[in-house]
Amino acid sequence: MFLTQYARKVTLVVRGGDLRKNMSSYLCDRVVANPQIEVRYHTQVTAIEGAEHIGAVHLRDEDGNVVREDTTGLFIFIGAKPRTDFLPPELARDDKGFVLTGPAVAKLASWKERRLPEALETSLPGVFTSGDCRSGTTKRVAFAIGDGALAVTCVHNLLGTYATRRIDVLNETSADRSDESH
Numbered sequence: 001m002f003l004t005q006y007a008r009k010v011t012l013v014v015r016g017g018d019l020r021k022n023m024s025s026y027l028c029d030r031v032v033a034n035p036q037i038e039v040r041y042h043t044q045v046t047a048i049e050g051a052e053h054i055g056a057v058h059l060r061d062e063d064g065n066v067v068r069e070d071t072t073g074l075f076i077f078i079g080a081k082p083r084t085d086f087l088p089p090e091l092a093r094d095d096k097g098f099v100l101t102g103p104a105v106a107k108l109a110s111w112k113e114r115r116l117p118e119a120l121e122t123s124l125p126g127v128f129t130s131g132d133c134r135s136g137t138t139k140r141v142a143f144a145i146g147d148g149a150l151a152v153t154c155v156h157n158l159l160g161t162y163a164t165r166r167i168d169v170l171n172e173t174s175a176d177r178s179d180e181s182h
C-alpha cells in the first residue's frame with residue numbers, strides 16, 4: 001500500500017494461494033481493491049537481473065512458466081522462523097522454536113531455582129531474551145523495543161535479588177560467628 005504512493009505499479013508475488021492466511025483481512029481488502037497492485041499467487045522470484053541496480057526479476061508460476069518483469073525495486077517480505085537452533089538445548093523453546101521465558105519457564109520441571117524466573121528470564125537462570133525470538137510476543141518493532149527495555153529491568157531485579165541474598169548470607173555468617181563467640 002505504501003509503495004503505491006511512489007510506484008506506478010506494484011506486483012505482489014505470493015508463494016501461496018491465499019493472502020488472508022497471513023495478513024489482516026482489512027489489509028487484504030485494500031490490497032485487492034487497489035488497481036495499482038497486481039497479486040500473483042503461486043509464484044516465486046527465481047532470478048534477479050542487474051549489475052549495479054536491479055533491472056528485472058524472473059517470476060515462476062506453479063506450472064513452471066517463467067516470465068521476466070522489468071523492475072527497479074524488490075522488497076522481500078519473508079521471515080517468521082525464530083532461527084534459535086544455535087542455542088543450547090538447556091534453553092527451552094516452544095514447539096515452533098520461540099524461546100520460553102518467565103511464567104512458562106516457572107512451569108518447567110527443569111527450573112530448580114528457589115525463586116520465580118524474571119518475566120524475560122529463560123530456562124537458563126540469568127539468561128534473558130526479548131523481542132521476536134521470545135515465545136508469545138507480538139512480532140512488531142514497537143513491541144520488541146519495549147521488550148528490550150523490560151529485559152534491562154529484569155536484569156536489575158535479578159541483580160537486586162542476588163545482592164539482597166548476599167547481604168542475608170553475610171548477616172547469617174556474622175550471626176553464626178557471634179553465636180560461636182558466646
Ligand SMILES: Cc1cc2nc3c(=O)[nH]c(=O)nc-3n(C[C@H](O)[C@H](O)[C@H](O)COP(=O)(O)OP(=O)(O)OC[C@H]3O[C@@H](n4cnc5c(N)ncnc54)[C@H](O)[C@@H]3O)c2cc1C
Pocket residue numbers: 076077078079080083086130131132133138139140141142144
Ligand atoms: C518482512 C518483514 C516486515 C515487517 N514489517 C513490520 C512493520 O511494518 N511494522 C512492524 O512493527 N514490524 C514489522 N516487522 C516485524 C519487525 O521487523 C520485528 O518485530 C522486529 O524487527 C523484532 O526486533 P528484534 O530485535 O526482536 O529482532 P530482529 O530485528 O530480527 O533482530 C535480531 C538480530 O539478531 C541477529 N542475529 C540472529 N542470530 C544471531 C546470532 N546467532 N548471533 C548474533 N546475532 C544474531 C540478526 O541478524 C538481527 O540483526 C516486519 C518483519 C519482517 C520480517
